[in-house]
Amino acid sequence: MKKISLLLLLIAFSTVAQTNPEIAKSATRIEMLFPEGKTKALILSYDDGRTEDRQLVKLMNKYHLVGTFHLNSNKLGTTSYLDRTEMKDLYKGHEVSVHTANHPNLPDISKIDVIYEIVEDRKELERLMGYPVRGMAYPFGNTNDFVIDAMNGLGIEYARTVGDTYNFEIPKDFLRWFPTMHQFAKAYWEPNQPEKDAQEMAHFYTVIKDFLQTKELAVLDIWGHSWEMGTDQNKWNETEKFFKILANNEAIYYSKQIDLVDYINAFRNLKFSIDKNIVTNTSAINVYIKINNTIFKVMAGTTMNLS
CATH class of the missing domain: 3.20.20.370 (Glycoside hydrolase/deacetylase)
Structure with a gap:
């Protein structure tokens, strides 16, 4: 019964959002990117x-x-x-x-x-x-x-x-x-453990590979x-x-x-208007953000219209 109620609530929200763009806007996620949009x-x-x-x-x-x-x-x-x-x-x-x-x-x-x-x-x-x-x-x-x-x-x-x-x-x-x-x-942490060292080195490079391949x-x-x-x-x-x-x-x-x-602190301290259409960057660092797959560069010490 709880699952049915939750499904109906989601459907209702989706329907209202389609007719009321301001609700859809409120659900928009503002994402941080690293400098130069990396x-x-x-x-x-x-x-x-x-x-x-x-x-x-x-x-x-x-x-x-x-x-x-x-x-x-x-x-x-x-x-x-x-x-x-x-x-x-x-x-x-x-x-x-x-x-x-x-x-x-x-x-x-x-x-x-x-x-x-x-x-x-x-x-x-x-x-x-x-x-x-x-x-x-x-x-x-x-x-x-x-x-x-x-x-x-x-x-x-x-x-x-x-x-x-x-x-x-x-x-x-x-x-x-x-x-x-x-x-x-943890390779080389213990002496004379060549098999363990090989396993740890393989793990090390797997983590690096995952980092290079991740989309997050x-x-x-x-x-x-x-x-x-x-x-x-x-x-x-x-x-x-x-x-x-x-x-x-x-x-x-x-x-x-x-x-x-x-840089992270500069992103966290961005000041957004309630409708998320305006942002002020009070820091001395240019900050890159992404909204709906669009990348914005918010210049240091400026206010920017995002609409």
């Missing part, structure tokens, strides 16, 4: 700031890819870590982000120590890079409500965990940012550490292989993590 976004996110970043950045630049690098400022200049003097040139065109000053497990320390770990790291990275640093990756990927509450007011606008989702959804909570997957999935709006966020490749040329070859697969794709928006956050 339907996919790629984030490459690497932690710690080890010397292997030199080779990783060189490889990214070769394929015109953009990286986000989460760094521990108190480790810079120590054994196996980058030197402060090379930071600005090395990461030019990429994003540098907070990873705390000393890489502690944040849920295990006091509130004041959480604050100092983040603020001191942010302060030093801003001094080195010359721009506001607004993002973060949690050490070991660990966080909780206590940590997030302590972060309030510290200027951190997103924070990445290491909880792989293997999907392409846009994060609902930027301070609990779950990436798509680790580089190479999709974000692929791959994270890892350059030191995981170390001196293993096979792993560097594998890194170059998947970089090459993802590079030079007209459907992909190659993004710093903070730029994607800014």
Whole structure:
């Protein structure tokens, strides 16, 4: 009986909508597209700031890819870590982000120590890079409500965990940012497991293939550490292989993590009239939207008629 009633209600709504275009208009969905009307976004996110970043950045630049690098400022200049003097040139065109000053497990320390770990790291990275640093990756990927509450007011606008989702959804909570997957999935996590490594690598490339083929709006966020490749040329070859697969794709928006956050916030803050015929973009970012398969570019700081 409930199914019959629901069917009758849908039929009635459809009939009224055909005679009343304003009702049909109210059911119209406004969809976000990425810059230039693209339907996919790629984030490459690497932690710690080890010397292997030199080779990783060189490889990214070769394929015109953009990286986000989460760094521990108190480790810079120590054994196996980058030197402060090379930071600005090395990461030019990429994003540098907070990873705390000393890489502690944040849920295990006091509130004041959480604050100092983040603020001191942010302060030093801003001094080195010359721009506001607004993002973060949690050490070991660990966080909780206590940590997030302590972060309030510290200027951190997103924070990445290491909880792989293997999907392409846009994060609902930027301070609990779950990436798509680790580089190479979970291959090489255990020594001397060649069969498991092969299965994980196959899974890794299947996820990339699904991303490239999906028709839905999709974000692929791959994270890892350059030191995981170390001196293993096979792993560097594998890194170059998947970089090459993802590079030079007209459907992909190659993004710093903070730029994607800014863009999504700009879309979410668009101001629409009740009839959805007028939109105001109060941000400094051009935003692309799709309505009934028509793409609109809503220029920064303008009001636009969509009818």
